[in-house]
Amino acid sequence: MAKLMNEEEMKSSLWRLSHQIIERNKKMENIIIVGIHRRGVPLARRISRMVNEITGKGLPTGSVDITLYRDDLTRIAYHPVVRDTDIPFPIDDKKVILVDDVLYTGRTVRAAIDILLDFGRPLKVELVVLVDRGHRELPIHADYVGKNIPTSLKEMVEVKVKEIDGRDEVLIIRRE
Numbered sequence: 001m002a003k004l005m006n007e008e009e010m011k012s013s014l015w016r017l018s019h020q021i022i023e024r025n026k027k028m029e030n031i032i033i034v035g036i037h038r039r040g041v042p043l044a045r046r047i048s049r050m051v052n053e054i055t056g057k058g059l060p061t062g063s064v065d066i067t068l069y070r071d072d073l074t075r076i077a078y079h080p081v082v083r084d085t086d087i088p089f090p091i092d093d094k095k096v097i098l099v100d101d102v103l104y105t106g107r108t109v110r111a112a113i114d115i116l117l118d119f120g121r122p123l124k125v126e127l128v129v130l131v132d133r134g135h136r137e138l139p140i141h142a143d144y145v146g147k148n149i150p151t152s153l154k155e156m157v158e159v160k161v162k163e164i165d166g167r168d169e170v171l172i173i174r175r176e
Helices: 009-022 040-055 106-120
Strands: 003-007 032-034 061-064 095-103 124-132 142-150 154-158 170-175
Touching: 003 009, 003 124, 003 142, 009 040, 009 124, 009 142, 009 170, 032 040, 032 106, 040 061, 040 095, 061 106, 061 142, 095 106, 095 154, 106 124, 124 154
Parallel strands: 032 061, 032 095, 095 124, 124 142
Antiparallel strands: 003 170, 154 170
16 A cells, blocks of 8 residues: 555645646636535535635535446445435526546546536536546546546455545555
8 A cells, every 4th residue: 555645735736726727717707616525525625725825716516426327336335325416506598517536437527417418418527637547448538637647457445534434545556
């Protein structure tokens, strides 16, 4: 196991991502931010707070749970844990900034986009990830990346966040 990012590095990366979002969206209008459960949700909330600190403009923030939209649901569990999807605002004609902790195969993002489309028709969807580890199975890419970490298929990237895990860090773990 190796630590790829500590608390300060994660915070710095989230500030940089927040600034990049602002740079691409000068007016900061018609933008909403949606985190993917589990760890994308606290990351989305942090980015939203940071954007508000920088610009004085708050971004409506929601969350999606992709559990029932997974293409491998029957492989992972007979009784999956389903969390709330909370998008309490219209997404039609809005730019949706989707946030996740790790981009790997692209399947989680595909499922999250399916959910968004069930809620309406966004003008555009952009993706923010703290870590892009490669190995895509679908043609999905992130618009904003905290850190690119090339990995082998025998490695796993694990993001820890204070809100869920009690600490902030990114680890790479070798699977047997």
